[in-house]
Amino acid sequence: MNASNIQVLVIGAGPAGLAAARAARARGASVTLLDSSDQLGGQFWRHLPPERPSAEERMLHHGWATFRELSETLEADDGCQIFRGAQVWAIERSPERVDGTAVGLPGAVHVVVGEPDGVGRQRLALRPNAIVLATGAHDRTLPFPGWDLPGVFTGGAAQALAKGERLAVGRRVVVAGAGPFLLPVAAALATTGATVLGVFEANRAAALVRGWLPNPWELVGAANKGTELAGYLAGHLRHRIPYRLGRAVVAAHGSDRVESVTIASVAADWAPIPGTEQRIxxxxxxxxxxxxxxxxxxxxxxxxxxxxxxxxxxxxxGTSVSSVFAAGEITGIGGVDLALAEGRVAGHVAAGGTASDRELRQDRRRRRTFRGFAARLEAAHGIRSGWPGMLTDGTIVCRCEEVSFSALCGAAESTGSRSLRSLKLSTRVGLGICQGRVCGRTVEELLGRRLVGGLGDGVTADRRPIAAPIRLGELAADPVADVATSGVDEFDQRNSESTRGPT
Structure with a gap:
């Protein structure tokens, strides 16, 4: 098929999605770009809205010039339709399958466009020739006593408020957990006026050395990461932010909101070490x-x-489904450089190119480099097996439904069930407003350890046939059909203009 006749649907407008859309347009394909936010850039390039711009926006973002070039080019391109506030709530599977593998065109993609809690949202049914999934990732936060108190934030939420609203989540703040992401969180908080009392990395120096130092020459292609690290370290020194290894927040305390936290040393497997507690x-x-x-x-x-x-x-x-591609954090947590490289490859191939094309030579090289970087990241900072030692019987493991650790374990022991589906229904764990996005992996791990033979029904917390909330009235409404192949004229023009924004 000629590239000019190819309709590519890109879901997600973070680094991977923007790069994929740009690469598909470079080959001449028509592109529809969807994002659930009202701004392009994803979580990495979250920024102030256009009506409240900052002259120093680039100071809070790595690769800000790349974002501006990608977003401005796509917004000015008539061959790229952009729908903001677009929630994909279902994807139909292709009915044509050979040996269990889908062939031919993807099934319909069902979307609602409008404010998440608003009325009058428009339903779309998109039927593209190819789909690029660039849906990204969200923070994982392990539970500990008091983590459900107001004032306990994920690192991503704190950074989003700092970048997108210039709001600090508190005056005296502790940043804890694992991974280099803690550094930009602390930097963003300090920039908005918070006093960061410390950054506490649960992994010890030995784990970081084992993860990062083998074959150091392989990191030459990721030298820009060293520059980023140096910038964060300079900020830590300037704001006098302590950085401690082998320590973790093991409890938060307060009545109506968090008032203090307990920091403790943890062993190499993250099990808390008694007698090392410090209250801040x-x-x-x-x-x-x-x-x-x-x-x-x-x-x-x-x-x-x-x-x-x-x-x-x-x-x-390409995924196991014909004409469906994936890029960015859903293929592996590797940061913005890997997401951009994968996005360019995905968009190029989705638009009819091949992975061996000369245009992708640099992207293939960068992809290889930063996949190696991602492997080191996991080896150095990955979650260790002893973390459940932080839990008490009363620790909430599902914040939405307020299910405690003892209630979850008690249900598993009393019913003898090895079915995640059954245990979710009997305890309501993972059935709240977040639909298990926060607690799902944690619950699976806790149950898998306690049940003889582990969970046995093959169900995971990621499996949601209805991927986003939709009203019954919206479900019953007739969708605007084939928007991706027939153009914006069939879609309500007023709604299209409000979601596309200024060009």
Whole structure:
């Protein structure tokens, strides 16, 4: 098929999605770009709205010039339709399958466009020739006593408020968890006026050395990461922010909101070491233990996953489903450089190119480099097995439904069930407003350890046939059909203009 006749749907407008859309347009394909936010850039390039711009926006973002070039080019391109506030709530699987693998065009993609809690949202049914999934990831935060108190934030939430609203989550703040993401969180908080009392990395120096130092020459292509690190270290020195290894927040205390936290030394497996506790007065705590890929749409489309629960892709970022591609954090947590490289490959191949094309030579090289970087990141900062030692019987493991650790374990022991579905229904764990996005992986791990033989029904917290809330009235409404192939004229013009924004 000629590239000019190819309709590519890109879901997600973060670094991977923007790069994919740009690469697909470079080959001449028509592109529809969807994002649930009212701004482009995803979580990495979250920024002030256009009506409240900052002259120093670039100071809060790495690669800000790249974002401006990508977003401005796409917004000015008549061959790229952009829908903001667009929630994909279902993807139909292709009915044509050979040996269990989908062939031919993807099934319909069902979308609602408008304010998440608003009325009068428009339903779309998109039927593209190819789909690029770039849905990203969200913070994973492990539970500990008091983590459900107001004033306990994920690192991503704190950074989003700092970048997108210039708001500090508190005056005296502790940042804790694992991974280099703690550093930009602390930097963003300090920039908005918060006093960061310390950054506490749970992994010890030995783990960091084992993860980062082998074959150091392989990191030459990721030298820009060293520059970023140097910038964060300079900020830590300037704001006098302590950085401690082998320590973790093991409890938060307060009545109506967090008033203090207990920091303790942890062993190499993250089990707390008795007698090392230190209590610090705070009015906010930001905790992040890495990221969880947003897999709902990939699973709904029928994409195969790897053993460590990321979307499995080939050299052209193609998934196990024909004409469905994936890029960014859903294929592995590797940062913005990997997301950009994968996005360019995915968009190029989705628009009819091949992974071996000369235009992708640099992207293939960068992808290889930063996949190696991602492997080191996991080796150095990954979650260790002793973390459940932080839990008490009364610790809430599901914040939405207020399910305690003892209630979860008690239900598993009393019923003898090895079915995640059954245990969710009997305890309501994972059935709240977040639909298990916050607690799902944690609950699976806790149950898998306690049940003889582990969970046995093959259900995971990522499997959501209805991926986003939709009203019954919206479900019953007739969708605007084939927007991706027939153009914007069939879509309500007023709504299109409000979601596209100024060009």
């Amino acid at each position: 007065e705070v009015d906010a705590v930001c905790v992040s233990h890495g990221f969880t890929p947003r897999l709902e749409l990939a699973i709904a489309a029928g994409c195969a996953l790897t053993a460590d629960r990321f979307v499995k892709v080939d050299d052209g970022q």
